[in-house]
Amino acid sequence: MQIANSKIEELREMLLTPQNIVILSHTNPDGDAIGSSLAWAEVLKSNGHNVSCIVPNRFPYYLDFMPNSDSILMYKGDIGGRTNNAVRSADIIFCLDFHTMSRLDGLSDVIEENQHAKRVLIDHHLDPMEDFDLMISYPEASSTCYLMALIIEKLYGVESITKSMAENLFVGMMTDTGNFAFSTITPDLFRVVSILVNTGIHVPTIHNNVYNSFSEGRARLFGYVINRKMKIFHNGTVAHMSLTSEEMKRFWFQQGDSEGFVNYPLTIKKMKISAMFTEHNDFIRVSLRSRGDIDVNVFAQRYFNGGGHKNAAGGKSFMSMDDTLKHFEESIKEYSREGNI
Numbered sequence: 001m002q003i004a005n006s007k008i009e010e011l012r013e014m015l016l017t018p019q020n021i022v023i024l025s026h027t028n029p030d031g032d033a034i035g036s037s038l039a040w041a042e043v044l045k046s047n048g049h050n051v052s053c054i055v056p057n058r059f060p061y062y063l064d065f066m067p068n069s070d071s072i073l074m075y076k077g078d079i080g081g082r083t084n085n086a087v088r089s090a091d092i093i094f095c096l097d098f099h100t101m102s103r104l105d106g107l108s109d110v111i112e113e114n115q116h117a118k119r120v121l122i123d124h125h126l127d128p129m130e131d132f133d134l135m136i137s138y139p140e141a142s143s144t145c146y147l148m149a150l151i152i153e154k155l156y157g158v159e160s161i162t163k164s165m166a167e168n169l170f171v172g173m174m175t176d177t178g179n180f181a182f183s184t185i186t187p188d189l190f191r192v193v194s195i196l197v198n199t200g201i202h203v204p205t206i207h208n209n210v211y212n213s214f215s216e217g218r219a220r221l222f223g224y225v226i227n228r229k230m231k232i233f234h235n236g237t238v239a240h241m242s243l244t245s246e247e248m249k250r251f252w253f254q255q256g257d258s259e260g261f262v263n264y265p266l267t268i269k270k271m272k273i274s275a276m277f278t279e280h281n282d283f284i285r286v287s288l289r290s291r292g293d294i295d296v297n298v299f300a301q302r303y304f305n306g307g308g309h310k311n312a313a314g315g316k317s318f319m320s321m322d323d324t325l326k327h328f329e330e331s332i333k334e335y336s337r338e339g340n341i
């Protein structure tokens with residue numbers, strides 16, 4: 001995969017003189033969102049720009065170790081108005097790792113108020129919205145962090161990648177590829193990983209920080225969900241799991257504790273689709289995973305107001321939990337009748 005030179009030159013042009021820059025990523029930010037934002041912020045700052053990273057809500061506690069993560073502004077609960085001020089004075093707004101404004105929740109209204117800033121998309125999701133001054137959209141890229149590394153390489157050279165940038169970029173590449181195991185990996189990804197490792201990052205430590213730093217409550221919640229809440233149907237090929245607010249409270253739930261649960265049913269040999277439903281204040285969050293040719297991006301668009309990638313997608317439901325699960329089972333039947341499963 002190559003990023004078009006014309007896009008890089010457009011970006012270079014935009015960044016010739018010091019700019020006020022806002023870097024935005026999506027609600028429920030993950031390792032790829034945070035990693036790409038922080039690495040991009042660091043290289044832009046060292047090139048003389050004034051940069052703020054903003055996310056709609058808090059990222060999971062186990063990503064706190066990521067270098068400079070304490071500099072990220074959170075829109076939800078921001079009482080000092082720092083996010084509003086940063087957006088208001090931005091000359092350029094970078095949108096990283098998301099493809100529709102609906103993934104910003106309330107923060108999208110704040111963005112709309114600034115009509116003078118240039119908008120740039122850097123992302124790897126299918127079907128991005130179109131209203132950008134510059135779109136660096138490559139759905140074939142395994143992560144936004146990989147895209148970001150390619151951009152930084154072309155724009156400022158590999159020498160500009162510091163150890164802290166490398167650590168941040170590595171987290172996104174590792175998490176979005178399921179530990180370098182998904183079909184999205186390419187030889188060039190490993191070339192880039194080798195550049196990162198050469199900066200002196202310690203891969204086992206990063207791995208431990210991301211995957212072995214959870215709370216006791218999370219481990220117990222995981223056992224509960226798999227044992228008590230996983231329903232397998234459609235001849236053993238589809239599974240769904242759900243968590244209500246009451247159940248989350250019972251296990252001292254912290255934001256991010258259920259990340260990754262949705263992958264687990266796919267460890268069963270026959271399984272083709274897995275879904276996880278988690279209750280939030282005014283909606284139910286839907287998380288979908290599939291194997292091989294089965295497309296949950298289309299499924300999420302059609303039945304859950306969402307989207308994403310072919311094998312990992314998500315959306316929202318505004319029905320009760322019971323009705324949501326019924327709707328999921330009915331939707332699976334319909335999708336299957338059409339030959340999609």
Ligand code: 5GP
Pocket residue numbers: 100103125262286287288305306307308309312313314315316
């Ligand atoms: P996760 O299940 O990890 O929350 O999300 C998997 C993928 O689904 C994300 O990378 C994102 O592309 C997509 N996704 C998750 N939630 C939504 C949503 O509400 N709307 C859209 N359009 N995509 C989503």
Ligand code: MN
Pocket residue numbers: 032033097124143144176
């Ligand atoms: Mn991503």
